[in-house]
Amino acid sequence: MWRRLVDWYDDVDRERLAAEQKQAQKRMRFSPRGYLVGRLAAMTPLERTEMRAFCVLHQGRRLWLTLAALAAGFSLAGVVLHLTLDRFTWLGAILTANVIGFTLLSGAITAWFDMRSVNKAKSRLVLYCVGGVVVGGLASALIGVLIQSLPLSIVVERLPRMFVSAAVGCAMGLAPVLIVGRIRRRRHEKLTRELERKAEAERLARELSEAKLRMLRAQIEPHFLFNTLGAVQQLATDGAPRAAALTADLIAFLRASFSDMRRDQVSLANEFATSAAYLRVMQARMGSRLSFSLDLPEHLAPQQVPSMLVLTLVENAIKHGIEPSLRGGAILVGAFEEDGKTIVRVRDTGVGMRATPGDGAGLDNVRRRLALAYGEQASLSLHDADPGVSAEIVLPPSALAALPEAA
């Protein structure tokens, strides 16, 4: 039977999805199955998964064994009840104990798997109980008067006791439900928070590796490689010693790109060295149209920064500043400290911002990497430098910010 329930549960879970869509069009007519579907739909995925696991665990023989054990336990309690209180018959005591036991159990199970509605309806539950106590007390008084034909004075005299016993009964039923609900809510909240944290960390890690991959792809685009290899080939054809130097710079640049790709953070010294190799390659290709300088104060050299950031700005300056410029220009890369913050500046004297629409992907990537590493504490800004553009990265005082582990 339980197996059928599990199958049915899966079935219902599928139906739930359909029902969620259908609900928008018209409310489903009431049916036990529809009701269950609705209840399941109202649960969180976590709750549903747990409930399904519970159903799977307690199916088949195991269910009957559990039920039998519980029934035996409750019956034993009934025997004890009979022996201690002399008011119940054997059968009555055992039946009462079983009814109460299974009722409490089902209440607890409901509270366990649907604690959000239990917690939400807590005040309503209490209200029902109070109502139950009142109604129960009055009903037993009425029974006393009408059926047992007790005198009214005795009934009135007994009334407080009846209320108290009804209240005790209700409290006994309600307490486990509320307690279970509460415990479950705490656990559930913790679990949800944990899951959310994990999902967030995963998302960050994924975004980080995507951002790095995009940067790498931008760097070793075929355009760059082919043109550089062409330059090497020409120098080699002429037997120029510069061929070896250019090859060395290309190797240094490619090696740094690939190894930085695998790291989240590198030292500024590292970034400047990679940028220098890149600029030397570009200078070999562009000749007198490009000049450059790099200035990194010694005390900032070990500072950690997200990898490939400076390089991306330098490439941007070449691509959008110097390459489109008729007379070429200079690129000045520098780092300095201001108000305890580290500022990395890449300035070019190229064509300027207006002439180069769509700075686009490269800078977006830099912004995303900064946001991933430092949140709001870091920024990238572009300024008109006349001539050219100045790009500035501001890094927080201790740029050793906690980074999500790379996947």
Add this chain to the structure above:
Amino acid sequence: MSRILIAEDEPLMRERLVGLLAHCWPEAEIVLQAENGNDAWDGYLEHEPDVVFLDILMPGLSGLEVAERIGDGAHVVFVTAYDQYAVEAFDAGAVDYLLKPVQADRLERAVARIRAKLATPPADLGDLLRHLKTALPGAPLDKLKWLKATVGRQIRLIDVDEVLFFQSDTKYTRVVLPDSEALVRTPLKDLLGGLDRDRFWQIHRGTLVNVGAIAAVERIDAERMQVLLRGCDEKLPVSRTFTHLFRD
């Protein structure tokens, strides 16, 4: 003898192309090695070469823009590092192109093809170029609205639309307005990329004229024409390359 113009912004790539051409087409004369699109167009007007090797990504006018201006005036070979997409477009348009870095065997084949074509008039690539210009990355230059010109000790701001014509004056450009004129420090070849081609017609290597200011065109003889302007007595000669602008 064939005359060749090469336009390529990277010096080593330029050297490479020149060296390989000397090897596989020794009879040809390289009349100019331009290092940007503006020089390429200006050099084309000056030297009227038979074959033009154009890099696509260059400072100033792009290779595509230069080819568009050349029209059917010369055989064009594109030299490009653009990948896949451009190659497909070139193949579809039956355009001659070389992939960078240029390799000797590929260049030999291209040269053979061009030499076979030299006897026939060059094809006009207009449609293909317009398609490529929109499809390939690299935005066209911004259009100029204002010019800064030095007049005596003043710097004047000139609204481009008011200009009657621009005339090249070595390193400067003479800007003529209805009631005055000024000198701009930019050579004409570097100015024309930023001007609207439909509004300012180039009628000579050294002259751009505002179409709205043209009063009439005069025929001097079978080959030569000149433009008469509204609000100005100067007559501007139209060079042979541009007389087609005024033919029906």
